[in-house]
Structures are given as C-alpha cells and as structure tokens.
Amino acid sequence: MKNAFYAQSGGVTAVINASACGVIETARKHKGKIGKVYAGRNGIIGALTEDLIDTSKESAKAIAALRHTPSGAFGSCRYKLKGIEEHRAQYERLIEVFKAHNIGYFFYNGGGDSADTCLKVSQLSESMGYPIVAVHVPKTVDNDLPITDNCPGFGSVAKYIAVSTLEATFDVASMAKTSTKVFVLEVMGRHAGWIAAAGGMAATKDMDLPILILFPEIAFDQKKFLSRVEAMVKKHGYCTVVVSEGVKGADGKFLSDQGLRDAFGHAQLGGVAPVIASIVKENLGLKYHWGVADYLQRAARHIASKSDVAQAYATGKAAVELALKGRNSVMPAIKRVSDKPYKWTIEVAELKNVANKEKFMPRDFITKDGFGITEKCRKYLAPLIQGEDYPPYKNGLPQYVRLKNVGVKKKLKQFKI
Amino acid sequence: MKNAFYAQSGGVTAVINASACGVIETARKHKGKIGKVYAGRNGIIGALTEDLIDTSKESAKAIAALRHTPSGAFGSCRYKLKGIEEHRAQYERLIEVFKAHNIGYFFYNGGGDSADTCLKVSQLSESMGYPIVAVHVPKTVDNDLPITDNCPGFGSVAKYIAVSTLEATFDVASMAKTSTKVFVLEVMGRHAGWIAAAGGMAATKDMDLPILILFPEIAFDQKKFLSRVEAMVKKHGYCTVVVSEGVKGADGKFLSDQGLRDAFGHAQLGGVAPVIASIVKENLGLKYHWGVADYLQRAARHIASKSDVAQAYATGKAAVELALKGRNSVMPAIKRVSDKPYKWTIEVAELKNVANKEKFMPRDFITKDGFGITEKCRKYLAPLIQGEDYPPYKNGLPQYVRLKNVGVKKKLKQFKI
Numbered sequence: 039m040k041n042a043f044y045a046q047s048g049g050v051t052a053v054i055n056a057s058a059c060g061v062i063e064t065a066r067k068h069k070g071k072i073g074k075v076y077a078g079r080n081g082i083i084g085a086l087t088e089d090l091i092d093t094s095k096e097s098a099k100a101i102a103a104l105r106h107t108p109s110g111a112f113g114s115c116r117y118k119l120k121g122i123e124e125h126r127a128q129y130e131r132l133i134e135v136f137k138a139h140n141i142g143y144f145f146y147n148g149g150g151d152s153a154d155t156c157l158k159v160s161q162l163s164e165s166m167g168y169p170i171v172a173v174h175v176p177k178t179v180d181n182d183l184p185i186t187d188n189c190p191g192f193g194s195v196a197k198y199i200a201v202s203t204l205e206a207t208f209d210v211a212s213m214a215k216t217s218t219k220v221f222v223l224e225v226m227g228r229h230a231g232w233i234a235a236a237g238g239m240a241a242t243k244d245m246d247l248p249i250l251i252l253f254p255e256i257a258f259d260q261k262k263f264l265s266r267v268e269a270m271v272k273k274h275g276y277c278t279v280v281v282s283e284g285v286k287g288a289d290g291k292f293l294s295d296q297g298l299r300d301a302f303g304h305a306q307l308g309g310v311a312p313v314i315a316s317i318v319k320e321n322l323g324l325k326y327h328w329g330v331a332d333y334l335q336r337a338a339r340h341i342a343s344k345s346d347v348a349q350a351y352a353t354g355k356a357a358v359e360l361a362l363k364g365r366n367s368v369m370p371a372i373k374r375v376s377d378k379p380y381k382w383t384i385e386v387a388e389l390k391n392v393a394n395k396e397k398f399m400p401r402d403f404i405t406k407d408g409f410g411i412t413e414k415c416r417k418y419l420a421p422l423i424q425g426e427d428y429p430p431y432k433n434g435l436p437q438y439v440r441l442k443n444v445g446v447k448k449k450l451k452q453f454k455i
Numbered sequence: 456m457k458n459a460f461y462a463q464s465g466g467v468t469a470v471i472n473a474s475a476c477g478v479i480e481t482a483r484k485h486k487g488k489i490g491k492v493y494a495g496r497n498g499i500i501g502a503l504t505e506d507l508i509d510t511s512k513e514s515a516k517a518i519a520a521l522r523h524t525p526s527g528a529f530g531s532c533r534y535k536l537k538g539i540e541e542h543r544a545q546y547e548r549l550i551e552v553f554k555a556h557n558i559g560y561f562f563y564n565g566g567g568d569s570a571d572t573c574l575k576v577s578q579l580s581e582s583m584g585y586p587i588v589a590v591h592v593p594k595t596v597d598n599d600l601p602i603t604d605n606c607p608g609f610g611s612v613a614k615y616i617a618v619s620t621l622e623a624t625f626d627v628a629s630m631a632k633t634s635t636k637v638f639v640l641e642v643m644g645r646h647a648g649w650i651a652a653a654g655g656m657a658a659t660k661d662m663d664l665p666i667l668i669l670f671p672e673i674a675f676d677q678k679k680f681l682s683r684v685e686a687m688v689k690k691h692g693y694c695t696v697v698v699s700e701g702v703k704g705a706d707g708k709f710l711s712d713q714g715l716r717d718a719f720g721h722a723q724l725g726g727v728a729p730v731i732a733s734i735v736k737e738n739l740g741l742k743y744h745w746g747v748a749d750y751l752q753r754a755a756r757h758i759a760s761k762s763d764v765a766q767a768y769a770t771g772k773a774a775v776e777l778a779l780k781g782r783n784s785v786m787p788a789i790k791r792v793s794d795k796p797y798k799w800t801i802e803v804a805e806l807k808n809v810a811n812k813e814k815f816m817p818r819d820f821i822t823k824d825g826f827g828i829t830e831k832c833r834k835y836l837a838p839l840i841q842g843e844d845y846p847p848y849k850n851g852l853p854q855y856v857r858l859k860n861v862g863v864k865k866k867l868k869q870f871k872i
Binding site: 049081083108110111116117200201202204205209211212215216217218221240242327328329330332336337338340341343424425428431434435436438 | 467524534622631632635638746747757
C-alpha cells in the first residue's frame, strides 16, 4: 500500500485548503488502499528538500476546518521546475524522495505550471521504473486553465470583487455631490481579465450602476477612457473604475510601470490604481479615491462563493478517487451542465491538454467598446459567485485553523535546490 | 404637529443607513406626534437648497432594508457650516426652510462637525423665534467622538480590518518561503488610530501572528520600525504591517506626502502603503505586497459587526424618542455597562460637550514600543466587532436597497450656497 504526496503551488486562494480537505478526507476514507498523506512543506520545495508533513497527525476536526480556512495550510511556493533536460537532477530527486517514503500518488494543487510539473513527474517516474500516479488539482484565482469550465479559487475572488465593487460604488454615489466622483479599484489578473470582469457583476438589470472596467486584454486608450468617464460622471454624478493590474498601453507596457518615483528618485513598484486616478485628475479635474485589494481579494474566505468551496472540495476528492482508479496524468475538471439552475459535474482532463495553456477572456465576453461585460459573460459568471459559505466565528473573528504540521523524519541526504 | 428633518453628514459608513432606519421607523411609530420625515438630499446641502426628500413615499419594506444597506441612502456631503457670525445667512436659510415645511425636529447624523452644526441650529432657531428640537445622531468610522463609548460605524470597519488582516496574514504566511515576506495594509484614520488598532485584533492568544501597527498618534521612527520588521521576519518568516493613512514623521508631515512623482514629474497623491513598502524594500531588501482598503473598509456591510448595526439603529431610534420628550441639543450616546458579556445602554450627552472635540487613542491602548495594542485596548475593541449581521443575498450579491428619493415641492426662492 502506497502513501500519497500532496502539495500546494503558486499563489494561494480562499479555497485551496478546501481542496486539501477533499484530498485528505477522501484518502482517509480509503485507508485500505492508500496509506498516509504527506504534504510538502511550502509546496514542491518540501518534496525536493524532503521536508514532508505527516497529515495523519492532524485530527479529523482540524482537517475538516481546512474547508473554511483560506491560504495554504502547508505553505505554498513560487518555484517552477524547469524542463527535464535542464534539471533532470531535480526530477530524479523527487522520485528519490517519493521512493524513500513509499509514495505512489502525487497530488499537485495549482495552475498551469504545476499541471506541467505533474505531467513530467508522471512521465519520468515511469521511465525511472518507479511509476507514480500523478493527478493535478486545479487552482487559480486567475481562472486561466483550459478545459475546466472554471477554476476553484476564482469564484470566491469574483464574489469578493463583485460585492466590494457594489459597496464602494454605493459609497461614492452618496458622496459625489461634494466629494469623490471617481473611485478606482485595482484588482488582480496579470494576463487575463476574469477578475476585473467580476466587478461588472455589481451592476444588474435592477441596479444600474456606472462601472467601467479596464481589461488586460484591451489596450488602454486614454482618450476613449476619459471620454467614457466624463460621460458617466455627467449622467450619474460619479463612476467606479475596476482596473486589472495587468492593463497595458498601446506600447504593450504595463500601465503600472509608468515610472512613479519617490522624492529621492527611486522607482516605485506597482499600483495601476494611482496611475489611473491621476490620469483622471490631471485631465478631468475630478476628485477621486483609489483602492488596491491585493491579497485581501484572494484571501477573503469570509465572503467565499458557495459553489467555489463546493468545487474546490469536489476536485480534491475526485483527484483521490481518480488516482485510486489508476487514472494517471489527469486533472479533475469542472463541466457545466446547466446555467439556471446551476448544475455541474466533474470530468477528467488529460494533463497534456492542460499544461502550459492560458485561457483568456473571449472577446465576446467584453462589450464592443472594451469597457464592460456582455450578457454572455454575465451568464458565465453568475453561477460562480452564487451562494454564501460563511466560516464559523468566535469573538467576532472567523475561526481559521492552523495545523500542527508535524514533520516526517528525513531518510535522505540534503539536496541543494 | 411638526415634521422632522433628517440628514447624513460627512463620510458614510456601513451602518449610517441603519441609523436612518431607526429614525424613520420610530417616527412612523409615533404618527400622532410627529408628521413626515423629510431627508436632506446630499445632507445639509439639501436643507440649504430646499432639496428635501419625502421619506413617506418609501414602503415599510424599503425603509427596513436600510438596516442592511451601506452608504448614505439620501446622499451625504462634506460641507461644514461656518460660524454663525460669518455665515448667519446660511443658518437663517435653514430656519426659513424648516419653517416653510413645518419642520420642528432636526436629526443630524454625523461626526464632531455636524454635532456643532446641530447645536448652532438649535440655538439660532430659539433666538429667531422658531424653536427647533435638534438631536444629533453619532456616526463616524474614526471613532473619535467624546462621551459616547464608541461611535456607530466604527465597529464594522474594525471588524472588516481585523478579518482582512487575519486573512491577508494567513496568505503571506503561506507564501513567505519563496515570495512575499512583508504585507502592508493601509487603513483609514487621518488623526486617530482606532481603525489601525483593529488590525491588531487579528492576533489572539490562540493565534500568535506577527502584526505591526503604525498609529497616527506615534511619530514614525524608521530605524525602530525596520528593526522590528527584521526581527519579526527572522522569527516568523514574514509579517504584516497595518498602517494608518495619518502616520506622520518626526517632522509632523504625513508620510503619504513623501513626494511621489510620475514620469512627468507630477505629484502623486496618497498612498502611505507604497511608501512603507518601499522603505522595507530599500532597507531590508524583502519582497513585499501592499493593499489600500480605502472605501472598501467603510462600505463593507457584508461583514458588518452585529453590535455596530444594533447600536446604529438604537441611536437613531433614541434620537426620535428624545426629541419627542422635548430633549434638545443632545445626542444619544453609547454607555458600556459590561465587557463580558457585552452590555450597553443609551445615555444622553449634551451637544455642547460633544461638538468639536476629538477622542484619540489613549496612550495606554498602545504598547510601549508604539507598534501594537495592549490588553486594555483589546478589552475595549473586542465587543465592538462581535457578532455577524449578514445582509440578505440574491444571485450571489447582497440585496442593498436604493430608495425612490421623491423630492418635496419647493416653496421658497433659490438660495446660493
């Protein structure tokens, strides 16, 4: 009977731990077929350095609490394994560690890069005579994985951004007469505008709100932008601009890299919101405020989407069930069965079709003028932000769990990464 | 039988509409004693320009929904009436409008400035032979009003900041091995550090988290700050810095006015978070992220504090009840009866003791080193963030109400403000 290895990869989300919960609880239900679940401390680095966490030391209650705890309970990392040709030693080290700890299942919870790593581990382990069943668990707030209808992690960010945009827009609306007229909210999404699109969900047929979206897929046109802001402020008295961190100018450069400098001439990093706000101020003379949601958006488990939590858990569970059926180099993907009522099921995607592919917003999800979302986009997004899944509270605070994260005794020599 | 006038003043909050709900519902319960409730469109400006809203045109359901709707339903304004000597005409105009619409009660919902206006209206109306019963309803996210134990509006921001700090700190903790080690969160509070203090509530006895707070009450000491950040990162691997927008250097200047310039040399306004983040990067070379909560924090009705909502409603209700008892130039204030269990009651404060006084954080609420909160502060803050009071949702979004805001026919000549 083989043990399993589970690791979290890349930026964490409000529900990646719900996937961990799905993996561990399902493995525990199949105790006759699967041994212990070892987690990598700080992701794949934990495997390379043989820094494994024995999840069997955690109580059932603690594991259940992962379902409502944001962030990565075992630590994650931004560390991409390179190609096998360049860094064969790293892959061989992984297999060596897995062999030393009798690991036969590899569950990797991440985005496109980790899907690729997962595939390579499976292939190399086969060729090294120690075959490992490798299953990828999808996770990314960016919603940019192919095949799966949506990615666990995205729905909750989308809900947070939709709710926050609605609330901030109400705020501006009430202050606009004498104060702020334009509110700029910066959201994540370096390449794809899915998260920014969610800001558009704050406006509905019953709730006409002046919201303008800047997508990374659409080159920033300052003149057009200013004229739209001006028109909205003229009509409504105010407007909200939801801007993706990845918005680029016609020159292909990020707007956030416009060269902000402090008093000493040092370059300032990041923040497209202040750049947009000052464009508004310089050209239209309108009073503005700006916010940058940053980690708040992807950690906001307190306002997680119920469908997102359910899907994060379900993909974790499905990964173990697939592995036990001997399915290798695959990823459980979400298939949308119907929009209204929202129904979905889990299908199986081959990793070779998932790895290293990015899914952008289809052009017909963005309105012709480039500043809004279409009905088609609304139809896609609506079910993903559906339902609330509140964590338990004590003394006014969510009761998030911190695991003991007991290490497994090392058996091998050190390995320098 | 006299009508009532109600207006919202200054920055709005997640619960100022709950106070409006308390005022209107209570007035409706006393139909034999009080006529219509007219609201000022965009605050006191609505009274000056005779732009009154007839709240009797709103259904009971719509008024009830104000309890769970953030922002100012009738519009607010940043417009301070000056001294009577300088602008007697403005005060006379107010009385003229009130007289024209048979208004005998003045309910003003705001902070210190509006308490002062409320007092002056009461005094002048008396001397002008048209006595108006003026009652102030406390509201400010800054929590800086005297006498009242706390201000409606603060508890919900405090809860939002405590929850967001907890969530973002969990996020950084899981990424710190290879990525962000310092997260900087900018919060409101230009003069008083109450909101920043709430960030400290994310850490508890059971949940030791490295959180460092920068208060406007404590002059920024870069050397001391950097050494604390370094020590926290050494011990925990990461830390979160909660910085008040009002933090000043030893020279008394706002840190946010450090002179950020764009590529064209234009001054950039605001954002102390990027300033702190670049100090960390320049001096310690640590990877950072920063967020600016801005309006998101004070509009976040989705995570409002239950005690805050109850108190906002109760002060609105009490204001009407006091007025009907003939109490003039007063404000319902919150009196804390016990900490655990939290019990509070409404007492009556004389406006002359409230107007134009700011309440800062007591020094013994801040730890000796100036970077944290003391047990005394925790004891004070804990009940204020207690309990959740979720709004109803539909299709994944909170069901916030927008009123019809039907105008009252004007009777007077135009008045230029």
